[in-house]
Amino acid sequence: QKEVEQNSGPLSVPEGAIASLNCTYSDRGSQSFFWYRQYSGKSPELIMFIYSNGDKEDGRFTAQLNKASQYVSLLIRDSQPSDSATYLCAVKPGRRALTFGSGTRLQVQP
Amino acid sequence: DADVTQTPRNRITKTGKRIMLECSQTKGHDRMYWYRQDPGLGLRLIYYSFDVKDINKGEISDGYSVSRQAQAKFSLSLESAIPNQTALYFCATSQTGGFTDTQYFGPGTRLTVL
Numbered sequence: 236q237k238e239v240e241q242n243s244g245p246l247s248v249p250e251g252a253i254a255s256l257n258c259t260y261s262d263r264g265s266q267s268f269f270w271y272r273q274y275s276g277k278s279p280e281l282i283m284f285i286y287s288n289g290d291k292e293d294g295r296f297t298a299q300l301n302k303a304s305q306y307v308s309l310l311i312r313d314s315q316p317s318d319s320a321t322y323l324c325a326v327k328p329g330r331r332a333l334t335f336g337s338g339t340r341l342q343v344q345p
Numbered sequence: 346d347a348d349v350t351q352t353p354r355n356r357i358t359k360t361g362k363r364i365m366l367e368c369s370q371t372k373g374h375d376r377m378y379w380y381r382q383d384p385g386l387g388l389r390l391i392y393y394s395f396d397v398k399d400i401n402k403g404e405i406s407d408g409y410s411v412s413r414q415a416q417a418k419f420s421l422s423l424e425s426a427i428p429n430q431t432a433l434y435f436c437a438t439s440q441t442g443g444f445t446d447t448q449y450f451g452p453g454t455r456l457t458v459l
Contacts, residue, residue, distance in 0.1 A: 279388070323388065332403065333446070335380075337385060337387035
């Protein structure tokens with residue numbers, strides 16, 4: 236079992252819709268959780284992090300964490316074509332370095 | 346100027362050659378990391394360093410070595426490059442403290458081993 240699992244996609248949504256990206260993790264000791272966006276050929280850039288159960292909102296982005304279910308999600312409201320990218324979920328398992336999922340490719344159709 | 350820089354940005358080399366990839370940062374962070382990225386496999390950790398004297402292997406360290414010359418510099422070496430080391434390599438930094446340990450990435454080095 237991979238430590239961090241994501242559906243590779245592509246997830247295709249129409250412009251203006253809500254995109255929902257999901258991630259599960261295996262280490263129950265994980266403390267903090269991150270979402271990065273990566274455009275093709277570019278470096279990952281941080282969207283947001285979360286470490287408490289519940290929702291955390293930042294503009295059009297909402298991260299949701301459920302530690303009991305070992306589940307993290309990212310919602311993107313009013314999706315734009317510029318949101319088309321690969322979204323990487325990352326988990327911090329204790330003192331060790333971040334562990335990344337393989338990413339979900341999002342396509343927003345104009 | 347970029348906070349995390351990597352040199353070279355692109356490199357083509359031949360099997361058996363020794364290659365060094367360099368990373369420098371001006372963010373003042375104490376932690377530095379090297380990742381490789383292959384299509385469909387996400388980011389895989391090669392080595393990480395929590396300070397100058399603390400270097401740790403990641404999940405795919407075989408065939409690689411690192412040197413932390415200073416807090417701001419972290420180099421990755423391939424002693425004898427092989428074709429399956431062809432990949433996109435990223436350096437990242439973070440700062441000790443709290444839960445977050447947010448990582449910031451350099452622009453990447455595209456390495457091709459023929």
